Amino acid sequence: MDAADECQVRLFGTPRVMMNDKGVVVGPARRRAVFAALAMNPGRLVPRDELIAAVWGDDPPAKVAGSVYTHISALRRVLGAMSTPSGEPILTATRAGYCLNIPPDRIDVIRFADLLGEAEGCHYEHDLAGEREALRNALAIWQNAPLADVPGPAAATHRARLIEQWLNAVERLAELRLADGEHAEVAAELAERAREYPLRENLHRLLMQALWQDGRTDEALHAYHQARQAIVDATGIEPGPALTLLYERIRSGRPDAPRQAHRWGADAPQLPPRAVPFVGRRTELDVVDRALKDLTGGRGGSLLIEGESGAGKTALLLEVIAAARAADVTVLWSTTDELAAMTSVELVHGTPLGHEPPGSVDGVNQLDRCTAALTAFATRSPTVIVADDFHCARDHIVTILRDLHRATAHLPLLLIVAARPHPRSDEFQRVVDDIALDGEVLTLAPLTADELRALAESTLGHAPTSEHVMSLDERSGGNPAYARFLLDCLPQFREDELRELVSAQHVSLSRRTQRVLTTVALLGGSVPVDAVAVAMDQHGDSLREAIDQATTSGVLVRDGERIGFRIPLVREAYEQKTPSSIRTLVRQQLAARLAEAGIAVEVVGELLLQTSGALQAEWVPEWVLASVAQLSEAAPATATELLRRAVRQPLVTAAQRAAMLAALARLLLPPWPGPVGVDGSVEPPMLRSSRRRDHGAESPMRAR
Known part of the structure; x- marks a missing residue:
């Protein structure tokens, strides 16, 4: 067996090479950084300037080239006993760069990433067992924090990314295990993780959920208070809405644990707060008004309200509930908990039935009771069932929705369902198709400029300027959630709260x-x-x-x-998810990768303009000259600014500088007026005058 096939690269913990279960020392910190930068790109030629940027950043020492040579030579000695199947050394060096020829599946962080990709593929296929197994295998690879004691911006980027992937995997596996009833085990493991990462709200939320589902309500509430204290002490801000809403739900005692029954109508339901002000959606409210009139006349129906995250589906449903209560019909509120995969149903307005159907449906054995109870309300009096976040519902819950939709044909029952366009199970999509045939589908469009103006005026207490409304429209895209965020942020924009809002919307x-x-x-x-x-x-x-x-x-x-x-x-x-300290390096790497592939010249040009120091890379002058014609056509402003900056770089040769100046002149100077030559060129006026004199032509002045 070849030595390259026997070796394993360990990047979790301190980087090392394993040969026959024995670790080979890589060397001091900078050498480990060089090795890690190559190992994270196995089989790919890493240019010298990219390697320098990865290890030393934007401000390398004056003699950095000699340092690179020293570290590469030392690494070749360490890896000297190993070779590829073709007999080449594992670490090769050329004038173009360096390459570590180790199979990717022999590198632990790459196997980790591959298993996470496998888990995600299973998730797409709704293969929960396969997803669970792939996640367990990935987490088994994780031994210690990746790239420990490795300096440099590239290592920092990879370390942050890998830790984020690991935490995402821990949380996703916890979700799957909670759905399988492993509440106590998950609670014990997440308690340790929450102590290790006290500012990660999703860990605290899952821990609270596990304790709550295990019937340990007091411990779940205590976990919230501990999390809140840690977050406030560290950041000075309160926890986000996901954590706070779960706390309020647990504290309200509805139910003591999600699997217990809840007496409908025993307590006032905790509905989300209504949007103040509520603007727009006049067309949708008119449709609801007509449906309520039909309902009081004894005729049922179904409505589906769909829209992107933050489009205002819940806000519209709360207006529907207010209108239904005003019409004095029975109103039931239903929402699906995405984490627990449970759907609760509560009586908002009307008379209880006198028995205790489940407040939370989480098992097939409860379906008959729940469906019978819901239809019993409509049998007694006109009834509206308002169901929010139904895109999260599991198929056995969707079965209830299908039965209720069918019941609207012969009962005074109005079913109003809100869901995002994605994700949707096949079963739920079939129900959506049925509603589209027999009822109505309302798709929430972005707010208009006039509606945004009304929202801004009500929020700010004064009429906004036209420029303010235009900016609000452009930045929010007319999305109510983001428009309200921008208005609430005045006068100081809060990046951390924006990231939190987007994370909640895109969960x-x-x-x-x-x-x-x-x-x-x-x-x-x-x-x-x-x-x-x-x-x-x-x-x-x-x-x-x-x-x-x-x-x-x-x-x-x-x-x-x-x-x-x-x-x-x-x-x-999403741009801010990458820390500003390493954003420059990431963009440099992206620009080099796209340039090497020979695509998207306008994107490469913009990336080079956005990153300080990127124009000093060795490959840039040649790329600029090779791409300037295409770039000038696709993005002339980008081409002009790129030439302006590139021509001043110290690595540009005299010939390259002359060519860049000529290209810049062609972009900046207007074309010469005059006749077109046989070769398609236009002769400058001075040249034409000179040629006329050479042929003895009289000037107009002399002729006079």
Whole structure:
């Protein structure tokens, strides 16, 4: 067996090479950083300037080239006993850069990432058992924090990314285990993780959920108070809405544990607060008013309200409830807990039936009781069932929805369901199709400029300027949640709260989709799909599914082969997910990767302009000259500014500088007026005058 096949690279913990279960010392900190930068790109030629940026950042020492040579030579001695199947050394060095020729599956962090990708694929296929197994296998690889004691911006980037992936995997596996009833075990494990990462609200939320589902309500409330204290002490702000709402739900005692029954009508239901002010949606409210009139006349029906995250579906439902109560019909409120995969039903207005059907439906054995109880209300009097967040419901809950929709044909029952366009199970999509045939589907559009003006005036207490309304419209895309956020943020914009809001709105998006969104945000506003594929080194079905999910959800919009964010504010949030200290390095790497692939010149140009020091890379002058014609046509402003800056860089040769100045002149100077030559060129006036004199032609003045 070849030595390269026997070796294993360990990047979890301190980087090391394992040969026959024995660790090989890599060397001091900088050498470990060089090795890690190569090991994170196995089989790929890493250019010297990229390696320097990865290890030393934007301000390398004067003799950094000698340091690189020293570290590479030392690494080649360490790895000297190993070779590839073709007999080449594992670490090769050329004038173009360096390459570590180790199979990716021999590197622990890459196996970890592959298993997470496998888990995500299972998630798309609704294979929960396969997803659970892949997550367990991935987490088993994790021994210690990755790239321990490795300096440099690249290591910091990879470390932050891997820890984030690990925590996401821990949380997702906890969700799956909670759904399987492993409450006590999950609570014990998450308690340790929450102490280790006290500012990660989702860990605290899952811990509270596990304790609550295990019947330990007091401990769940105590866990919230501990989490709140840690968050407030560290950041000075209160926990986000997801944590707070769960706390209020547990504290209200509805129910003591999610699997217990709840007496309908025993307590006033804790509905979300109504939006103040509520603006727009006049067309949708008119449809609801007509449906309520039909209901009081004895005729039932179904409505589906759909829209992107933050479009105001819940706000509209609360207006529906107010209108239904005013019409003095029985009103039932239903919502689905995405984490617990349970659907609760509560009586908002009307008379209880006198028995105790389940307040939370979480088992097939409860379906008959729940369906019978709900239809019993409609049998006694006109009834409205308002169901929010039904895109989260499991198929056996959707069965109830299907039966209720069918019951509207012969009962005074109005079923109003709100759901996002994604995710949707096949079973739920069939119900949606049935509602589209027999009822109505209302898709919430962005707020108009006049509606945004009314929202701003009510929130601010004075009439906004036209410029303010235009800015509000452009940044929020007319999305009510983001428009309210911008108005509430005045006068100081709060980036951390924006990231929190977007995370809450996009909790149902897969991790792969969120990685696509982060990449698109870093690349620019509107980018070609193939540029995203190259930047992420992902192709095929997985990337296509992630983009489809983002576009179906309304986060991205597609124009042919280009994609971009519908809401600029959301792009800002995803861009900020990458810390500003390493954003420059990431963009440099993305620019180099796209340039090497020979695509998306306008994206490469914008990336180079956005990153300080990027123009000093060795490959940039040659790329600028090779791409300036195409870039001038695609994005002339970008081409002009790029030439202005590139021509002043110290690495540019005299010949390159002359060529850049000529290209800049062609962009800045208008074309010469005059006749077109046989070769398509236009002769400058001075040249034409000179040629006339050479041929003895008289000037007009002399002729006179």
